[in-house]
Amino acid sequence: MKNILCYSFCLLFGVQQVAAQIVSIRSPDNKIVLNIKSDNGQLLFNVKKGETTVLEDSPMAFSSDEKKFIIAHLHSPEYYKVDETYPIRGIHSLAINRANGMKVKIADKKNNTLFAIDARAYNDGIAFRFLVKGTPTDRYIPKESTVFKLPLGSHIYYHDMYAHYEGIHKKQVIDCVSKGEWAAPPVTIELPQKQGYVCITESALRNYPGMSLQADGECGLVVRLGHEQPAGYPFAHDYSLEEAKRLSEPAVITGDIITPWRTVIITSDLNELVNTDLITNLSPAPDKKLFPEGVNTEWIKPGRSVWCWLDGGQRTLEGMKEFSKLAGELGFEYNTVDAFWYRWTDMQIKELVDYSAQFGVKIWLWRHGRDLRDPQKRKEFFDRCQRLGIVGVKLDAFSHESKEFIDLYQACLKEAAEHKLMLNIHGSDKPTGEVRSWPNEMSREGIRGLEYGKNQYEWATHNTTLPFTRLVAGAGDYTPMVFGDRKLDTSWVHQIATALIFNSSVIFFGAHPQTILDNPAVDIIKDIPAVWDETIVLPCSEIGKIAAFARRSGDTWFLAVVNGKEAQTIQFPLSFLGEGWYEATVLNDRTTDAGAIKIERAFCRNSDSLTGYMRNGGGYIVRFKSK
Template structure:
């Protein structure tokens, strides 16, 4: 039998309970091992898996216990399950292309084994386990061909030792909170958003918990340790979410597979560079994708909250996009009240005359939100969407931003996916705002360009709390939220909105690289970019919104981060610091090609936080560069091959 799969019949007795290890599955590169156990208790048998990380000849139990099980309205699939058989191991070896994201060509390898169970009523449940080179994914399956049931509870629970450090965001329907770092007696008991980052005590590896490939046959979930601080249980949406509209428990139709429960695992570069959430999600259903174009957009809301009411302001931001070579400008809320010299149709015509494609905001509408901003109901039904998308297509609008979803119940999951399908048929790009964290849908529907689901720069409008914590917050996001999919933070602001920011100009410039988004909405007013030095302006005129490769060069959550991203032969680097003092960071260029010279343009903090310096160097793979960062500082760089 292959070395990466082993059937064991060993038994361990501990504290009155009998444990039997039934199966081990190993990743193709042998770094990650998952074992399946049964546990005999007074209440009957229970099943769980654990995860072991192997590196440099050392094995470490990273997650000691992941409880398994489901409860349907008609049957219990948690206790007294009998293992019928384990399938033959299947080697997954996949390669696919992505139109936007951290990599254009994605590859993954995994070993998959399906374990077949039955409960005392002879009803069947399969658990499908995949062990990837960079993580673990597992899902449940009811293989019967017919039947409709309610899943009353999912018992998947990750037991995490208290000494494991964790970065987690308190649950909120918009996914717009801050991450809290915790361990030991500081671990809070509450409900938590995805994704969640963990660093085990022995520091041999990290892992990030998430879910992927959520479809109409389930709901979105979250993590809860309210019952036990060390046990993070998958939990369904709260009944009151979305103003109480929709059921909290999902209704499923057989045959059925759950979303994938995803654990990215490895060192920090493995986490940041992973595409595992997309890897396990359904392939694209869109055949012709030539109309899907990632890019940067100008955006007036940050500096002019009611700017889209004013035709002249709208055109001012169109001119900014044209001047900066950005393909898009966003007409945010209140475009239907536009005046002062022109209306929506006039603004669209002006944008198109400048070679800029407009994007337009919509309220998701419906009884799930109290937000009355209009247009409110045009996205709510299939008929209204088809009609609206047809009008937008005729006008020349390239995409829509849809806001205020406020729930992850099954009915809202259906709504999200219905929007994406109708938009794809109309060749319309989509940006979700006030929304769910990515679940891999951008692979299935690559017209889904980005999501908000982050405490971003928009919050400089809302309250003073972002100002002091933004430097640290910004260094956590590349290791957490932005790992799992596109994130529209609305970054790169040099002037101030309602409340100031304390990040340096170098820090803000770096965010254009650090934060990945298929459409990157540049939030500052025109003069914020027009007053920049020439090198910084040139950088923002060329920085891409979709990448061929991504490398984490250095960093630690809450302290600093340096990421390099490649488009064709050009590398872009962004680095930021969260510290209260200036620091120096060393950049090594060992990710570059052998025997090739490159021109480095480095734009870094100057003598104060609103100053930038530019230097030029010729480097190669062996070069080392030291960069000085101010307090809450940063830098950006381009690396272009030298023609010989």
């Protein structure tokens, strides 16, 4: 594996001052340019791709200890290159990390170094972060109010912070977004005249509060740190008002400040947007001691799990034994046991672990995050899990982006890895590249999934929006696929297709396992992989209207489509297939019954096309097995 990080800069703060007031960096393909300039004491940046303006002149605002920095000049940058590949998990199996970078020192009128900016330009975006050199005893309170100023006429897909990261996206012209409105990253933007897509988020979040965005009423989105964000409904459900007030105090950082990367993904189409590696590229490589083979470390196993919370099941030891038996019949690897296990003894937990093993099924346990804030209790719990043969933990109620909660994420991920435990984090914020840095994080919520399903939401529109908004940032535990009332305005085929399109390295299925076994499409469901070698977003895809993916695992391809509110018939060229013949199993919507599936079979080559009918809220699935 190619793994070269070529840094040509010397000492970060040992650069000779020059009079330059504008510094620039271009992507390796020379199409994207990031300009940083000082202007009357203010630091500004803008971004272009070719002749297209991606971001207008925008304030790049950072300070510490509540001091307002007056920028006098920029020092000449030290340039470097990044060029590596590494294994990754989810959308595809190999990531390419290739960028041009620069570090530039920012000084005041007396030539005192205020901070430095580390910036990179990739072929699919730009990123920057702020650096402050400190001593182990230095204490800082960072303040950010950087603005991302979008071109007039851009369409923005965003949701507010009321449900933290579990909101419903709406589409709005940026000119019409009111001052003060909140936007939870990742925020996806369609540029005017369909000139491409932009997605704004952050990468490598650690030792720092999380970032949200707030509209300034002038086409800008302003960075707001965790303590500035409103405490959403999920936090209020689990914690007290006193706790919310305490976490609204600014965070103190000791020693160096290294902010997360402020990340702007820039692509020409939805296929490039979905396939971006920018967020993981900016995240630190995993600790070799904890993860000797990175995402392929031996004890980290992607897979599928049954789960009794959504669709019923006896919440007892005997009920969970039955779930493990049914999981084995499905070929699923895991059974996730929810909060009722708290009443069990170690002997009962071990009994379930041993019973499940005969069916090739391993056990995950749910745990409230509040119970793990104390380091000693955390250690005792992880010790207990390891001793009893538990392989994964579903942690819940992490719905705040204060530095305290971000530190808790990091502690849980590290200590779980020391115990060879996988994690799924619920009630969470957005992913920021953890799949690379902490490969034992298999999924996280931070998404409105089927736990909300009995309410009257337009799932068809929501599900055709998620692949191009929230899921751009990383895996999302949507708990996909139900066949009863929770599916609301969607069909059975649509529901199955969500498990094929929504990335999660362990898929925690919402449906009762017996319901899955009874479904006419059970053979297809059994075959759904949790991770993919290749993903292609088909050209007919449109945010909020249709998401059509061709995905490969080994030699098997799937064509999976979730449709929005309008019924449609689409012809799908099969040019993504390899050479030779494939046996195709086709799942079609029934025109008169959303709770039924029409199954057909055919033989196809890559020169052929298939025509799929999708009802409103429908779907279309084809599995192609090489002959």
